[in-house]
Amino acid sequence: MGVAKSKQVFACSACGGVQTKWLGKCPDCGAWDALVAERLESKAKADPRGSAVQQWTQEQGGQGQVNRAVSVTDIDPKGGALARRIVTGMGELDRVLGGGIVPGSAVLVGGDPGIGKSTLLLQAAGALTKGGHRVLYVSSEESAEQVHMRAARLGVSGQGELFVLSDTSLERIGEQAARVLGEQVEGGTGKPGVLIIDSVQMVYNPAVEAFPGSLTQLRRCTAELVFMAKATGAAVLMVGHVTKDGILAGPRMLEHLVDAVVYFEGDRYHSHRIVRAVKNRFGSTLELGLFEMTGEGLREAPHGVLIAAAGAEGPPRAGTVVCPVLTGTRTLLVELQALTATGFPGAVKRKSSGVDASRLSMLIAVLEQHGGLRLADRDVFASAVGGIKVGEPAADLAMLLAIAGAHYKKAVPARTCAVGEVGLGGEVRAVAQLEQRLTEAARLGFTGVIVPKGKGKMVVPGGVKIELMGVGSVNEAIGLLG
Ligand code: TYD
Ligand code: MG
Numbered sequence: 001m002g003v004a005k006s007k008q009v010f011a012c013s014a015c016g017g018v019q020t021k022w023l024g025k026c027p028d029c030g031a032w033d034a035l036v037a038e039r040l041e042s043k044a045k046a047d048p049r050g051s052a053v054q055q056w057t058q059e060q061g062g063q064g065q066v067n068r069a070v071s072v073t074d075i076d077p078k079g080g081a082l083a084r085r086i087v088t089g090m091g092e093l094d095r096v097l098g099g100g101i102v103p104g105s106a107v108l109v110g111g112d113p114g115i116g117k118s119t120l121l122l123q124a125a126g127a128l129t130k131g132g133h134r135v136l137y138v139s140s141e142e143s144a145e146q147v148h149m150r151a152a153r154l155g156v157s158g159q160g161e162l163f164v165l166s167d168t169s170l171e172r173i174g175e176q177a178a179r180v181l182g183e184q185v186e187g188g189t190g191k192p193g194v195l196i197i198d199s200v201q202m203v204y205n206p207a208v209e210a211f212p213g214s215l216t217q218l219r220r221c222t223a224e225l226v227f228m229a230k231a232t233g234a235a236v237l238m239v240g241h242v243t244k245d246g247i248l249a250g251p252r253m254l255e256h257l258v259d260a261v262v263y264f265e266g267d268r269y270h271s272h273r274i275v276r277a278v279k280n281r282f283g284s285t286l287e288l289g290l291f292e293m294t295g296e297g298l299r300e301a302p303h304g305v306l307i308a309a310a311g312a313e314g315p316p317r318a319g320t321v322v323c324p325v326l327t328g329t330r331t332l333l334v335e336l337q338a339l340t341a342t343g344f345p346g347a348v349k350r351k352s353s354g355v356d357a358s359r360l361s362m363l364i365a366v367l368e369q370h371g372g373l374r375l376a377d378r379d380v381f382a383s384a385v386g387g388i389k390v391g392e393p394a395a396d397l398a399m400l401l402a403i404a405g406a407h408y409k410k411a412v413p414a415r416t417c418a419v420g421e422v423g424l425g426g427e428v429r430a431v432a433q434l435e436q437r438l439t440e441a442a443r444l445g446f447t448g449v450i451v452p453k454g455k456g457k458m459v460v461p462g463g464v465k466i467e468l469m470g471v472g473s474v475n476e477a478i479g480l481l482g
Contacts, residue, residue: 007039008037008038008039009037009038009039010022010023010035010036010037010038011035011036011038011215011216011219012026012028012029012031012034012035012036012253013031013034013035013036013215013253014026014029014031014034014253015028015029015031015034015253016215016219016253016254016256017029019035022035022037023035036214036215038210038214038215038216039209039210039216084103085097085098085099085100085101085102085103086100086101086102086103086128086131086133086191086192086194086235087099087100087131088100088101088124088127088128088131089127089128089130089131090120090123090124090127090300091300091302092275092289092290092291092300092301092302093120093124093275093289095287095288095289096262096275096276096277096287096288096289097260097262097277097280097283098277098280098282098283098284098287099283101194101235101237102235102259102281102282103192103233103234103235104192104229104230104232104233104234104235105229105235105236105258105259105260105281105282106222106225106226106229106235106236106237106238106257106258106259106260107235107236107237107238107258107259107260107261107262108200108238108239108240108254108255108258108260108261108262109121109237109238109239109240109262109263109264109275110239110240110241110242110261110262110263110264111241111242111263111264111265112241112242112264112267112268113241113242114268115264115266115267115268115273116264116273116291116293116298117198117199117239117264118139118142118150118198118239119150119154119293119297119298120264120273120275120291120298121137121196121198121237121239122137122147122150122151122154122156122297123154123156123297123298124196124237125137125151125156125162125194125196126151126154126155126156126157126162128194129159129161129162130159131191132161132191133161133191133192133193133194134161134163134180134181134191134193134194135161135162135163135193135194135195135196136163136164136165136176136177136180136181136193136194136195136196137162137163137164137165137196137198138164138165138166138167138173138176138177138195138196138197138198138203139164139165139166139198140166140167140168140197140198140199140200140202140203141198141199141202142166142198143166144164144165144166147164147166148164151164153296153297154296154297155296155297163176163180168202168203168204168212169203169204169205169206170203170204170205170206170221170224170225171205171206171207173197173203174224174228177195177228177234180193181193181194181195181232181234182232192233192234192235193232193234193235194234194235194236194237195225195228195229195234195235195236195237196236196237196238196239197225197236197237197238197239198238198239199238199239199240199241200218200221200222200225200238200239200240200254201213201218201240201241203217203221203225204217204221205217205220205221205224208220208221215253218254219253219254219257222238222254222257222258223257225238226257226258226259238254238258240254242263255278255279258279259279259280259281259282260277260279260280260281260282260283261277261278261279261280262275262276262277262278262289263275263276263278265387265388265389266307266386266387266388267386267387269386270307270385270386270387271292271293271294272290272291272292272293272301272305272307272386273290273291273292273293273298274288274289274290274291274332274388275288275289275290275291276288276289276327284328286327286328286329287327287328287329287330288327288328288330288332290302290304290305290330290332292305303440303443304330304331304332304333304440304443304444305332305333305444306322306333306444306445307332307333307334307335307384307385307386307388308320308322308333308334308335308385308386309335309337309385311445312333312415312444312445312446313415313445315414316411316412316413316414316416317411318405318406318408318409318410318411319337319338319339319402319403319405319406319409319411320335320336320337320338320402320405320411321335321336321398321399321401321402321405321412321417321418322334322335322336322398322417322418322441322446323335323336323390323394323395323397323398323399323417323418323419324417324419324437324438324440324441324449325388325390325392325394325395326392326394326432326433326436326437327392331433331436331437331439331440331441332388333417333440333441333444333446334384334385334386334388334390334395335384335385335386336355336382336383336384336385336390336395336398336399336402337382337383337384337385337402338380338381338382338383338399338402338403338405338406339380339381339382339406340375340378340379340380340381340403340406340407341378341379341381342377342378342379343377343378343379344377345376345377348375348376348377348378348379348380349379349380349381350364350379350380351379351380351381351382352381352382352383353382353383353384354383354384354385354387354388354389354390355382355383355384355390355395355399356391359393359396359399360380360382360399362422362424363396363399363400363403363422364380364403365424366400366422366424366426366474367400367403367404367407367474369426370425370426370473370474370475371400371404371426371474371475371478372475373403373404373407375403375407378407380403382399382402382403393421393422393431394419394420394421394431394432394437395419396420396421396422397418397419397420397421397422397428397450397452397471397474397477398417398418398419400422400474400477401418401450401477401478401480401481404477404478404481405481408478408481410481410482411481411482412450412480412481413448413480413482415445415446415447415448416446416447416448416449416450416469417441417446417448417449417450418449418450418451418477419431419434419437419449419450419451419452420450420451420452420471420477421452422474426473426474426475427472427473427474428452428453428471428472428473428474428476428477429452430452430454431452434451437449438451438466438468441466442465442466446466447465447466447467448466448467448468448469449466449467449468449469450469450471450477450480451468451469451470451471452470452471452472453470453471453472453476454470
């Protein structure tokens, strides 16, 4: 190795871009105060096929050591292994990943500390081994005993095919991965192995001259793990932590390196957990995985969930309205909340969380112009319960009714939710997939829905009784508050 030539550079913690001098603003992504001083390793070591990877390929009879170009006619147009997916057996996880994990791909699982990343991956490890895949679960944060105890609590046995390693050195992880998963690739079952790294932030490559935990280490280790997946056909699942202010410490820049990124959405104070794909090279990013955190780990919620401060049966509360929101093919019933308070005229606050800020401004303007509300001197706060992000215009009506309800201290009727898009003229417009939304609302205990007035007759979903209150304008809708 010798003494490597290294020089000081500045890496952007938002996008990973490297600059030769410190700048207040990253010229690549525009982030302020994001550059951190780091040592860059010499050129010779910059090939992501580092030591760990080489050991891995050597153990497989030396294949892959030389990367030879192949004739394009020899490449399976369906992508060969890429066409087959590793079905984890956890339906909700498979759903977010577009039907399973693609062999040879790398998936990043992001989320706040304590949200359930380790739980999900350990349960996935258990399900994968049931399906005949060999799994190496590398914990860089917990001891093997701790992982074992957690596995026992979650009812994960692994049936001998689940291997646990507590280590942070990428070199040793590569060795063990080759030992555990390599023979599986060579073996007869033909089922690709899965390597789980929990978490990638703690892994370091001793050959890289940068401190463990630095962006250089993180980028380099991730690149090597991604290459490991590609070279062997095993899949790699990596955990990445998000920092308090929402930016993944590093992992934002890792998004470019991996094939798929899924994030845990929601907060620790509600039992539901939503796993959303934000990038997927091999599938759509529309799908969600729904889970509930229980004493025995994550339970899948294949139908849908009600995300509200109280159940559907609770008494009506002014300023809160539940809306059946559609994401991918799922309907979530999400409670929208609003609060109005006396503000300083000319300097009123309009704050939103989980709800689009410009949509909120638009709804306030509609309420002023067409609903007869005076909000010019009122602060308006709006949020979606449970850390959920609601982006659908179909949630307009519920948001508007929550604001009007907060203003008048009136609520929508008991067990009633609302859905509809609001136009600038104060009209309530039709929404897509109404029947699906109604079916889910009925299933979760709602008996009435405020909906856009239909042209023809209203749809009543199969078998379930739910009262439809059609409204054509925001004024008609406000008239239903009592
Ligand atoms: P964990 O998977 O360790 O989170 P992460 O890896 O994202 O940091 O989840 C920890 C939280 O989940 C912790 O608050 C306890 C809770 N939990 C349960 O409620 N039930 C369980 O069976 C497990 C394993 C954890
Ligand atoms: Mg964890």
